[in-house]
Amino acid sequence: MFDRLYSGTGAFDIVGKRKRWYLIFGGLLLICIASISIRWFNLGIDFEGGTKIQLPAAAASGQITTERVEQVFTSTLNKEPASVQSVGTGANATIQIKSEALTVEQVRQVKAALFEQLRPQPPGGTASVAQISDSAVSGSWGGEISRQALIALGVFLVLVTIFLALYFEKWMAISALIALLHDIIVTAGVYSLIGFEVSPATVIGLLTILGFSLYDTVVVFDKVKENTRGILGLTRRTYAEAANLALNQTLMRSINTALIALLPVIGLLAVGVGLLGVGTLQDLALVQLTGMLVAILSSIYLATPMLVDFKLTEPKFKQQADRVAQRRANQARRTEAAAAANADGELDLSDDDALGAELRREKAMAVASSIPGRIPKASDARRKPAGKPSGKKRR
Template identity: 40%
Template structure:
């Protein structure tokens, strides 16, 4: 029977390993395909921008007998306007958003909504929202994103002392943002300032998991050039396996309350306003877990192996390993076993056992 605890212990100690860094081309192709598909959806279908970004009139009906959408659609349709956006806010409140209406049209819609939902006219609040506020929020969000990326890049360069990890972390962040935006374009959910806040929030989740993985990569490869037991990619793969359970547990505990808001609050209870931020958080947290495992460290390893010193060390390790394997075969050695992995010694990475100790065949004594 599968035991998650035993599986996690085996990954951390190195007795079990999944070849993640070694199969990085597969993950890169998958990530690029997802980003291209998302970009295509954004260019062709676009996103459903909320009233804060495009402007328009908003009506809030309090104490409504029902929160159904059809009465609002019928009332707005009689004025000849575009189909409204109707959402339930709580048990007895309905929010209706339309395009910009004249004063006469606003009074007609207000009176019609009061009659359709069985409330006094005074319980229907009518406001006009201009697009300036939403555009300011978007502009500030873009500025914040740029400042965030610059500061994070500087901090990571100073902490890890290499730019390859910065590229891996930023690449994972860009992947998460683009694919999340593509999901919004695919499902047609409304994009509001709350959605923008959700997109910025997932950056923290993605970066947190990535930094944990990179810290383990640095620890495993601290004395890389002074040993010939494993390559940089194999040390990075060991780090990914060692932190995999931690990333999964962190994501599951974070996804549970978000899933409750998205599926129970937004769909079952009808709190449509919660969908704006909960969808961004739910999709972004899933993607951040995937990207921190399958993108960040593989990108770093691919860039590191382009350096002359790392490439030379990799060739040396592989050549010596091949010579030992051939020598063991020529001498007829059997029963090859692997030593237990530790943080600075030899580990089982990339699906292979490193640091093998040979057990020579026992010779028969003379008679």
């Protein structure tokens, strides 16, 4: 299997099985759209507004855990907070509580309970209620971030469409944009299905995957463009086969690029969340990891197969595919006839196969070109032919 990956000889029939990929990706897309329509998103406090309470993670009795803080909050107000996160490390570590909007009395109760049960105390300071701060968060800030992100997305799509249409062609541009929209919808749908909290960092991370989604698609399309140059005048392979060969030739590169791109994101998720406990890094890494995985699959199994189907809507590519099929059918019939004649001992060596004649001509030309021609030397021009009179009379 690995030999076939590295050789890139077209052993993996990805384009030929494109109907299977359409069903898989189409089903996933429908599930994600249905989830977004029904369940919507688990919007964070920055989008819906609420209250944020922050306290030092250190105490006289030791380090305060997020689980303990959540227990105190829930037992005090009889409802769970939206999120409890540990931010920072060492002496500067803090714990942030985000919840729906609380009244002044509820905030006072929570702060008093946290102080009495946990006694947060920063290094060098004294334990007091003043060490626990609170603030009201407006949902307008998250909405502004979303509006700016949508504007950036629109500008990005317009510029990318113009570039792809000029550098490649319209069908490549359309296929790449469909794959890109698929990546955005599926990534958002995964957040809706699993219930990941959507924060401004999530929106920013979603924008960062757009370039990666197009990168691998453009690489494959460039190879498709190279393999299909002048294909309408040839009958060796169809456009679909040439595109499938391009996918195989760039498949190992796509896998390597994906691994190199995913390793830093996984490291960001593991180190940022597991060691540093930073919630913003978690939101950013989660959306990047999800989006990159979806983009890798769509660039291989969706973009190029769609390009092939769009191309085959043009009559000239259909006619070229028919010519290839006709030539192969004729060659198969002649091969069967030759085999039957050989079995009967009546092998006919006459060959009217255009392909065979063409191959022999190419072989003859290759042999002729491999024999260097003799360039006459200047001395040969002055050399007198043997056996001819010099023009002088003998005495």
